[in-house]
Amino acid sequence: MATLTLENVKKTFGKTEVIHGVDIDVADGEFIVIVGPSGCGKSTLLRMVAGLESVSEGEVRINGARVNEKEPMERDIAMVFQNYALYPHMSVFDNMAYGLKIAKTPKPEIAERVAQAAKMLQLEPYLQRRPRELSGGQRQRVAMGRAIVRKPAVFLFDEPLSNLDAKLRVQMRLEIKQLQRELGVTALYVTHDQVEAMTLADRMIVMNGGRADQIGAPLEVYANPATDFVAGFIGSPPTNFLEASSLGIADGQQSRIGIRPEHMILTARGAGRLDGHVLYTEALGAETLVHVRSSAGDTLTIRQDGAAPTPPEGTDISVAWDETQQMFFDAEGRRS
């Protein structure tokens, strides 16, 4: 149980600054997801909290106490790695007990805490097995078990689900969320998958090129992206962008307009705001994605209900949307 504070945290490798100052206050028990494309600095940020990377500038505080100079073991954290990082020569039990043994916890207590975690994670039948005898999902659980037996103040996750197949990923995602609720522990979770970010986060940090573009609750970020990068990154398929000048509504401030695919509808030629023709369609069952090339040459994606009639490829159509759904961005990509 702890709060976590990052204050103007920066990271430089040699002369290159890779993280340009991140600020966030994480409340006790909050689930924070750091999301962004590869190379945006999200893992580096997490590793700085863990103490695996030094903090070049700024301050990391756990429970109000500065931890910049503290070793990872002194920070009262636990981390789940992308490749699980289990100890291959130890049984599942020993993997989970390792940290407790080092902390010189009495043996009966170790046994009790490991048993409790194993029960919670349905690992009881596998305690005597080696990691190589387990499936990917089970290894993932052992990695989580190793983290929870130590009852840390902060849980760190570094893309823990990216080595699992799609179905298992959805299942484990739910389990992680449930577990975190049950334990009520503060969590920091790094992922490049925006669906994981949307579903897990109490609040999310969208990182872009070493900056936190936006910090906020998932739905708020989705509905109200602060930059064109956030609008394009969160949501699948991504937001459609149009040059304001091509729609004749530019007034100097507004250079681009973003509209979500679900806010656009297809109409008969001439009835909408933008003319074009259907490039191709993707029927996904519940919904259909219609890709449209406008007369100006922009490619747009429109998401419509799976039951709605789909125009054949090459049809001349028009695209319409409600004016209130327009998001305006200035030349730097910020909302205006």
Added chain:
Amino acid sequence: MEKRVKFKGILLPLLLVLPQLLVTAVFFFYPAGQAIWQSLFIPDPFGLSMRYVGLGNFEFLLSDPYYRASFVTTAVFSLLVTLVSMGVALYLAVLADRLIKGSGTYRTLLIWPYAVAPAVAGVLWLFMFNTRVGVVTWYLGLLGYDWNHVLNESEAMGLVVIASAWGRISYNFLFFLAGLQAIPRSVIEAAAIDGAHFWTRFRTIVFPLLSPTTFFLLVVNIVYAFFETFGVIHTITSGGPQQATTTLVYKVFADGFVGQDLGSSAAQSVILLVVVGALTIVQFKFIERRVHY
């Protein structure tokens, strides 16, 4: 998938393995056969006639206190060479593994001694420890220590051990470094987060994960110390003082070519042959059964 190539006749495959077979026959089977044959005879001092003695040479050897002492010497020598060369190599590899700047230079320099021939290595160390003009001897003298490996048995042993181990460190270093670098970084980091400091991590995580490499090097180094250290011993101590550094291999040479007792020398070769065989079996078993994680 079957990857083996299948030949129709027997002639072509035979032709392909013939060079290897020839080399083995000329340099192994023929001399080994000769050794077994000669071990059954005692030649007269001028090499004009041979008297058949059956297993007499072996009986004499096994009751010879000098020969039995040589076994102990060999065991002590091999153990020390293995421990020193592997210990130092592991230490250096752990340091090199943590190195970020200049690691290429560091590694290259560490690998150089491997290119020095054992006899040359022996002469180098002999110069440094020469009882009259050696640099190290002189410094030891300043510290009040009178180094004389020509007279002192344990100092002689120490010197041949150092000279033999020195060249081996490079070889072992390479394997240990490769082994260390094969351990995923995240496993070490996980242990660090679990609260293990450097030494605990090394003892409970790194060393166990390194054990396949360690097993392999252990066997290879013992075999090296047994059979490939002749040059070092010959140049530094010639087996002395008081046969304190006469290993089994050196004794084959000393008895046969210096003492001219060819029958006994041949019998010793045969015993060594058996020892090599046994060690090879052990080696193969270890490599086959190497612990894989």
